Amino acid sequence: MEIDWEKLDKLSDKLEIKVEYFVEQIENFGLMEVPEKIEWLQKHFPEIQKRFMFANKYFLIGRLPEGFYKKGYAAIDLFTREKVALLLLKPETMLGGHIHSELPATNIFFNENRASYNLKHPNIIEFYDSNITEDNQLYIAFKLEDAITIEDSLRFIRENTDGDRYSESLVIKLMLYVSKALEYMHNKGYIHGDVKASNVLVNRENYAKLADFGTVRKIGDPTRILGSLSYTAPEVLRGEPPTPVSDVFSLGVLGYYMKYGELPFKVAEQDWPDGLVEKILTFEPEIHPNHKFLKVFLEKNPKKRLKNGAACRRVLNWLQSAPVDHRILFDLFRMPYRLLERFIYYNNFEFIGGRSYEKESG
Structure with a gap:
């Protein structure tokens, strides 16, 4: 299977097509059990990483509803194969690529991160990960519920x-x-x-x-x-x-x-x-x-x-x-x-x- 990357880049919503091309390999077949899939992913990893990877570990597979200060993606952690809901702070809340704690949205994001980490209950969505990428992109990940x-x-x-x-x-x-x-x-x-x-x-x-x-x-x-x-x-x-x-x-x-x-x-x-x-x-x-x-x-x-x-x-x-x-x-x-x-x-x-x-x- 080969991908027309130029055609992909022209799509108005690139995340729609990635489900068809990639999730089947990762979810349905499993990377470790299918060597040829690993070989294929390794071959195309630079292109995949450029378009669909986040923080060098999360593989984006779809969009989630946006909030007023954050945007969301469904993703798979390639190290654990865990499905996650990935929430990213919107770019308009970042100034000059740096985190500004005085911005209300940024404060709210940090507050959500701390609260999510501390709250563990069967009727509360489960916290998974949070970090800041090398280019100062804040994110929180929750286990993606079915x-x-x-x-x-x-x-x-x-x-x-x-x-x-x-x-x-x-x-x-x-x-x-x-x-x-x-x-x-x-x-x-x-x-x-x-x-x-x-x-x-x-x-x-x-x-x-x-x-x-x-x-x-x-x-x-x-x-x-x-x-x-x-x-x-x-x-x-x-x-x-x-x-x-x-x-x-x-x-x-x-x-x-x-x-x-x-x-x-x-x-x-x-x-x-x-x-x-x-x-x-x-x-x-x-x-x-x-x-x-x-x-x-x-x-x-x-x-x-x-x-x-x-x-x-x-x-x-x-x-x-x-x-x-x-x-x-x-x-x-x-x-x-x-x-x-x-x-x-x-x-x-x-x-x-x-x-x-x-x-x-x-």
């Missing part, structure tokens, strides 16, 4: 079926996985800051992992780094520092989006962003009686919202195996406040005002 984002999953459903949303049971299941990731992060002293459909990966078994840690910060850190506006909690929009309860609101928006196929807060393009901010602060989205569990995530008053990932996990875990109709359970939220407090106490839930109502042991 999964797609919830955003892409819902888009596929809309485009290829008559539906546009998930079932209630699947919504609860996926929210539970995300809540476990948030519980771990909150217990470690971190806030995610940007829980949304494009930052949650789901595989064929409907197992979910939380990704993208560019907005992660320590609890109490006054740094103002807003995530996606449509998912941002009202108190954060009012200028208050984000807290774990802010992540809970974002999880509620995600739950609503998965259940209804649209965001709870949306405005016409000409009204963005001020109109959207106003809507999040004042508008109460319509929620069907069957789905009232979403209300405890979307409470505008943070004191009445589930207080952290652990509280979310407990409620969602209970809902997943609830012996009663969810409509009956969440009709309780119409009860007088003191009666509701007692119900929470006797069911080992944690929410309302950030107070704990767990029964004392013994």
Whole structure:
């Protein structure tokens, strides 16, 4: 097999053709088991390296969605054969080929790198590598999951079926996985800051992992780094520092989006962003009686919202195996406040005002 390199260079998207030419050799056949493939790669390595290698070890095989300060590629580590998601800092955030730590995007990138390295949980995408190349290109690599984002999953459903949303049971299941990731992060002293459909990966078994840690910060850190506006909690929009309860609101928006196929807060393009901010602060989205569990995530008053990932996990875990109709359970939220407090106490839930109502042991 020979490659017309000149033709390849003329393509508008060179990464599309590399899958056809190269991945078959690396992934399906295996380099070490097929000597002739090794010989072929060695012969063409200068050309391959020129076009498709990064940091002398990563073989680029496709594009991934870009963020506002980084671009992404699917790649294979030729030393370990591990598939990775490779995130590179965009050139416009680098000045004169040197790293400028005063640039917000660069700060965010370093922050994401540190947080990703420190956060290890089954429901969090797995950190793989990070470094700076000889030409000062920053990058982070994560193990590439055999999964797609919830955003892409819902888009596929809309485009290829008559539906546009998930079932209630699947919504609860996926929210539970995300809540476990948030519980771990909150217990470690971190806030995610940007829980949304494009930052949650789901595989064929409907197992979910939380990704993208560019907005992660320590609890109490006054740094103002807003995530996606449509998912941002009202108190954060009012200028208050984000807290774990802010992540809970974002999880509620995600739950609503998965259940209804649209965001709870949306405005016409000409009204963005001020109109959207106003809507999040004042508008109460319509929620069907069957789905009232979403209300405890979307409470505008943070004191009445589930207080952290652990509280979310407990409620969602209970809902997943609830012996009663969810409509009956969440009709309780119409009860007088003191009666509701007692119900929470006797069911080992944690929410309302950030107070704990767990029964004392013994």
